[in-house]
Amino acid sequence: MATARLLLLLLLRLLRVRGSVEEDAEVVCAGTACYTLHRAELGWSAAQERCRNNGGNLAPVRGPAEAEQLQELLAAAGWPGPAWIGLSLSRGRCVQPQEPLRGFAWAAGGEPGNYSAWLSEPAVTCLSSRCVSLRPAGLPGTAGWADSPCRAPLPAFLCKFSFRGMCGPLPLAGPGRVRYATPFGVHSPRLAAAPFGTLAEAECEGGQGPAFALCKGPLEGGGFAWHPPGPLCPAACAHRNGGCQHRCLEEPGEPPRCACHPGFILAPDMASCLPEDACHPNPCQGTCRARPGGFECSCEAGYTLAPDGRGCLDVDECLAGPCQHECRNTPGSFLCLCRPGYRPTGTSGHRCRDEDECARPGVCPQLCLNVPGSFHCTCRPGYQRQPGSGDACLDVDECLRDPCPGLCRNLPGSFECLPCPPGFLPEDDGHGCRAVPTTGQEPAGAVNSSLQTTGIPQTMGALRTTAILQTTAVPQTTAIPQTMGIPVGATPLAPTAVGSAPGPEHSADGPRLLLYYILGSLVAILLLLAFALALLACRKRAAKREKRPAKSAADNYCWVPEQPESRGAGGERR
Structure with missing residues (x-):
């Protein structure tokens, strides 16, 4: 007991030393926080320094509950002007119009949250610091935010101080006044809740000296209470029921004391009464747990306890x-x-x-390519995407590129080159056909050329034609088809390497190929004739130049006919 008194006296002396810097201000306390309104013309930084020196910060406004408490504080103080709050934009940071706080940050730190109450949009800047004040709006009972230069002084500022718990109002048994000295350097004559560490000084009427009580805790089982418990300013039960909530008891030689009705217990302040089962009915929004002298509220997972200590707020x-x-x-x-x-x-x-969309059947008509977050439809080789038809694939006609030496047949997704005609083999490079060589006879190519130039049709129908090898001693007959019509009883000729029977696909293409060969031969003959005629004309022109007669010296003289000489007498010539 002596130790407790000594600690109380030391605390009182400490508080008296600090009293020189204490001030009277309007205070509102609830749950685990107190808000104060200070009337002093300061810039934002100086106001924040004042709050920090007393263990707090300029007040944040993180939601409707805090906004309501600050409005209650302004109304209780009757303050009509603006006051700094703990929201600022430092130099070098830009205003973000898409964010709720517009890029501003709270002086107390923490998440910015989604709550905002701008009366007007803040000035867009990146070069100057801007700070926010709480200002009354045009309608009574409402307030909002406005930004201004941080160095511009305002006549007031709001602070917030957080604590682990609160004590209720100090009860008085007799007439008197209570003055509270808070741990954050503010004196107030009235508090609905006093934070831990608050010293209450009771001045009792009737000439009694002042009585002191300290908000202590946590008590056994939780909670905070005044020590000594009181009630202070003792008086007879006849005066205000001795300060008791239920009953006031007086015994000879003892001071009055309080008692409670059945079903209730005396609270730690020794004046008020609480139900024996403090959790029935449940005073909490969540779960209530009975404690000696009170109760404790807790919330389910995903919720946090509200500042009033009873409600629950959703956690984002x-x-x-x-x-x-x-x-x-x-x-x-x-x-x-x-x-x-x-x-x-x-x-x-x-x-x-x-998600692998390609694992689902029927996603694409042919091939499916999975990519992060999506997929693409593609076509197999030989197909291409059809314009205007979504993911449909259209067969590519490769024969349009003329990939074969002869006929080309288009297939779904590919193509096929038809074999060379009878008597020819494909070239090694796959383009063109060459004649099958024979032994001791004229090459098959020459024979085939003679067949083409002579105009002998090779029937590719029911009458199979064979490449008949012609020698130089046997003349060829023109315009007479050579067929394989074998007389009855005759032994059929053994097929040569050149004359293998064509398949069904050749029977329809033979006449067309033969026509191509005949036309090609005619074009070659015409070219040779034209060349021969041109050569003949050149030679005639050269011959004419060579047959021109050469001129002689006699061509420049005239010949006189010879005349007989005249003779004189005696027969002499004159």
Whole structure:
């Protein structure tokens, strides 16, 4: 007991030393926090320094509950002007119009949250610091935020101080006044709840000296209470029931004391009464647990205890980023969502994996290519995407590129080159046909050329034709088809290497190939004739030049006919 008194005296002396810097201010306490209104013309930084020196920060406004408490504080103080709150934008940071706080941050730190109460949009800047004040709006009872330069002084500022718990108002048995000295340096004559460490000074009427009580805790089983418990300013039970809530008892030689009705127990303040089962009816929004002298509220997972100590507030788990893709907050929990093309994986469902759409049947008409979050349809070789028909594949006609030496047959997704005609073999490079060589006879190519140039048709129908090897001693007959019509009783000729019987696919293409060969031969003959005529014309022109007569010297003289000489007498010539 002596130790407790000594500690109390030391605390009182400490508080008296601090009293020189204490001030009277309007205070509102609830749950685990107190809010104060200070009337002092300061800039934002100086106001924040004042709050920090007393163990707090400029007040944040993180939700409707805090906004309501600050409005209650302004109304109780009758303050009509603006007051700094703990929201600022430092120099070098830009205003973000798409965010609720517009890029501003709370002086107390923590998550920005989604609550905002701007009266007007803040000035868009990246070069100057801006700070926010709480201002009354045009309508009574409402308030909002406005930004201004941080160095501009305002006539007031709001602070917030957080504590582990609160004590109720100090009860008085007799007439008197109570003055509370809070741990954050503020004096107040009235508090609905006093934070831990508050010293209450009671001045009793009737000439009695002041009485002191300290909010201590936590008590055994939790909770906070005044020590000594009181009631202070003792008086007879006839005066205000001795300060007791239920009954006041007086015994000879003892001071009055309080008692409770059946079913109730005396509270730690020794004046008020609480139900024996403090949790019936349940005063909490969540779970209530009875404690000696009171109760304790707790909330289910996904909720947190409200500042009043009884209600429960939903926790936004999505602020911690528990999901890989998207997070949706739900009452008391959250839901992870995956982007299109992905599906949840794992037991918790917080992660997402790519969905293989190609595993589903009928996704694509031919080939399917899976990509992260989606897929693509492709076509097999020999097909191409058909324009305007979605994922349909259209067969490519390879024969249009003329890949074969002869005829080409288009197939679904590919093509086929028809074999060379009878008597020919394909070239090694796959383009063109060459004649089958024979031994001791004229090459089959020459024979085939003679067959083409002579105009002898080779019938490819029921009468199979054979390449008849012609020698130089046997003349060829023109315009007479050579067939394989074998007389009855005659022994059929053994087929040669050149004259193998064509298959069904050759029977229809033989006449066409023969016509191509005949036309090619005619074109070659015409070219040879034209060349021969041109050569003959050149030679005639040269011959004419060579046959021109050469001129002689006699061509320049005239010949005179010879005349007889005249003779004189005696027969002499003159």
